[in-house]
Amino acid sequence: MSNGGEIMERSPDEQAIEKIDYAKDQVIGAISETMDLYGVTPSVGKLYATMYFKGRMNLDEMREELEMSKPSMSTSVRKLQEIDMVKKTFQRGSRKHTYMAEKDFFRSFMSFYCKMWEREVKMNMEAIYEADFYLKEVMEDQYCSQEMRDEANEYYQMLESSKIYYHWLERLVESIRNESIFDFLPKHE
Numbered sequence: 001m002s003n004g005g006e007i008m009e010r011s012p013d014e015q016a017i018e019k020i021d022y023a024k025d026q027v028i029g030a031i032s033e034t035m036d037l038y039g040v041t042p043s044v045g046k047l048y049a050t051m052y053f054k055g056r057m058n059l060d061e062m063r064e065e066l067e068m069s070k071p072s073m074s075t076s077v078r079k080l081q082e083i084d085m086v087k088k089t090f091q092r093g094s095r096k097h098t099y100m101a102e103k104d105f106f107r108s109f110m111s112f113y114c115k116m117w118e119r120e121v122k123m124n125m126e127a128i129y130e131a132d133f134y135l136k137e138v139m140e141d142q143y144c145s146q147e148m149r150d151e152a153n154e155y156y157q158m159l160e161s162s163k164i165y166y167h168w169l170e171r172l173v174e175s176i177r178n179e180s181i182f183d184f185l186p187k188h189e
Contacts, residue, residue, distance in 0.1 A: 027053075028049035029046075031048065031052070032045035032048075038083055038108075039083065040080070043066075043072075046066065047062060047076045048080055048086065050066060051099065051101035055100065056091065056098045057098065057099060058091075058094070058096040058098045058099070059074060059077065062077070077099055080099075080101075084107075086101055106187065110176050114173045114177060117172065117173050120169065121166045121169050121170055121173075125166050128162065132159060135155055135159070136156065138151075139153050
């Protein structure tokens with residue numbers, strides 16, 4: 001760069017800032033692209049990743065940093081709160097709500113996936129128990145043809161087999177919640 005004919009070199013600190021910003025941008029980009037696993041859009045992922053590096057932020061700071069509208073920012077923060085990726089914090093002397101990103105990826109993973117798996121188990125097991133009732137009725141109805149009773153029995157057996165998976169999933173969730181999973185799959189530094 002020139003300044004009145006002189007070549008200006010960047011200081012080591014300026015070079016360091018550029019490298020740090022590049023490194024953060026790489027991680028922010030990767031996080032924002034993979035947040036679809038948590039059911040959010042890349043823009044919501046970018047907000048989370050930005051908050052991860054910035055620390056505590058209010059909606060105005062987020063809006064300014066990401067150049068998004070305040071309503072869009074508010075909706076994004078609410079979505080991140082729903083999946084336990086962001087927490088509302090209290091900042092003494094400020095009337096604005098501030099938020100902080102969850103920085104423990106283990107906690108985020110455990111919270112989100114345990115909720116999803118518990119939902120899967122609950123919904124599917126309720127449906128299976130209800131289906132079992134009707135299938136047993138058909139299987140025990142002597143007025144139905146053997147063909148219909150056999151078909152009901154086939155579906156009943158399929159559903160019985162699926163219960164193995166759902167009970168396993170319940171145990172997986174429990175092992176994650178009580179952290180006994182780390183006995184089998186330890187965290188390594």
